[in-house]
Amino acid sequence: MRKIVSILALALLLTCISTNVFAVDFDTYFHDRTLRIDYLRKGSAKGNTVEVSNFVAKSGTWAGSRVHLIDPFNYGAYRIVVKDAATGTDIYTRTYSSLFQEYEATPTGRDSVATFQETVLVPFPKAKVKLCFQQRDKKQQFVTQKEELFDPATTNVVITPAAPVAKKLLYSGDSHKKLDVVIVADGYTKKDAKKMEQDFQTFAEALVKMKPYKDHKNDFNIWGVPAISKESGITNPIKGEKRNTAIGSSYNIMGIARYLMTYEVHQLHDLIDGAPYEQIIIMSNSEVYGGGAIYNFYANVVASSASATVLPHEFGHTFAGLADEYIDEDISYEELHSTKTEPLQPNITSLVAFDKKWKDLVEEGLPIPTPVSAANLNKIGAYEGGGYRKQGIYRPAVRCMMGTGGGFCAVCKRAINAMFEIYTE
Ligand SMILES: [Zn+2]
Structure with missing residues (x-):
């Protein structure tokens, strides 16, 4: 029995080994829509598992490129590989990192099991596909840890509850050929509406102010999502301040006072469903210095006087996979x-x-x-x-x-x- 199981495991692994792809024709394999995959990553430094929670039909068209479907950089710790089930061809890949990767490097993460929400977006497949969730081994090579079949004819796909209408803060053209960044508000109540408007403007301007972003101003579409929170401000455990906010941002993530992130990743994606997006910036309503960002995951930046310098830095992490120097x-x-x-x-x-x-x-x-x-x-x-x-x-x-x-x-x-x-x- 044990032998059969290991042969099966090996077979599963082999089906997910990457095949060489020179050019993938978008229209052959995909609709101009987005499949959002919400899942849970559970484990410690000793190992982790991936469990899909929901397939979500995101509203609007696919916001990404229709040409660059295979990730040429591979900067991330994890990779999603979409394979055409009929031929085994790789038709879409992207790498990304997440909070779990940082958690497993902390002393607590050495052997205490914790569960983290993660989400990936892929173009919506026309036919049956294999979704391979991959992580790196000790030699940094990608290995498949979970394979999931997705059949557009039979797999259950959910629709998110109505999300706030996104505002155009900077619009340069067709989303397929632009970098679509969504800025979503956290810690703003209805009474903070005016400040939120001003902060959206400040963020959108700060994002395209510094070189080389400035040279690419016409490559940006920037969207603002006015999410409304029940309480004003941001949770700060060190000060004993707890706030009920739309996205649940908090300081002191991983025990680092200024590290500002949220664990509510699925809720985050629900709230920004009304915008086309490829990169996410959470705009946190607080004056306390802080921020955080993870490659192709999201960035979180405080709406304070520091945002002009914090924003380009954090965006360097989430957009270009840059490390802290x-x-x-x-x-x-x-x-x-x-x-x-x-x-x-x-x-x-x-x-x-x-x-x-x-x-x-x-x-x-x-x-x-x-x-x-x-x-x-x-x-x-x-x-x-x-x-x-x-x-x-x-x-x-x-x-x-x-x-x-x-x-x-x-x-x-x-x-x-x-x-x-x-x-x-
Ligand atoms: Zn540098």
Whole structure:
């Protein structure tokens, strides 16, 4: 019996191994609509499982590219692979990360089991597909952990309750060829309506103000979702302040005081159903410094005077998969960035495979690792300290928006510019 089970497991795994795809024709495989997959990821550092909670028919058209259906970057810790069931061909892939990946790197996550909500969006299949939920092994290779059949003719698909009408904050054109960002309000009551309007404007302007986002202003569609909360403000456990808000944002996530996120991911997607979206920014009604963002998951930013600098930084995480270039040894993530392999993010390196990162941008003769000195202040190199670690991880510039401040360094700019291509073609 045991042998049969393991053969079955192997067969299941083999059916999800990626096939080479040169170009996928959108109209052959997909309707111009969106299938939203809500699921739960449950486990600890010892392992985790994925359980689909709901297939949801999102309102409106597909907001993503109809050309770039296969993820060329693979920056994320997880990957969703959609396979045509009849031929086994990969017809859509995207990588992303989530709060669980951070949780399992904390001391609590070592062996305490916890459950996290996650959601992925894929174009709505015309025929039966296999959905492969993948995570990385120790060598960073993707392995399938769960395979789910989706048959548009028979699988139960739900529709979300009516969501607030989205406002156009910046509109540049057809969603298929634009980056659609939704900004959703959290911690605003009906009485805060005027402040919400002003904060939407501030956020939309801040998002396209800094280079290289500024150079892509005409590539953005920005939508505002005026979600109304029962109470004003944001939950802050350190201050003993509990607020009943639309999305449930909170400070002190993973025990980090300024880390502002929400666990209510399915509710978040319900609320923004009325907007076309590919990236999500939660606008939290609080003056307390804070924020957070995870690649292709969502960003959360406070609507305060700090938003002008916090927003481009957090969007760098969620949109372009950038890592933090600063050092913070209080952040107790244990193996988030191993020094034995090359980190997934494009703007930090362990020097294990530096030629695959930004070695081509380093001027000839500059030493690697590069010492911090007055002469090197504006030079791209490999400066020790980044990804929270003091040693073993290197960043491209002395100063950068993803680090201690200033504009984006040349390495981050290149990664952001490249990312725009897969949203705008
Ligand atoms: Zn940088």
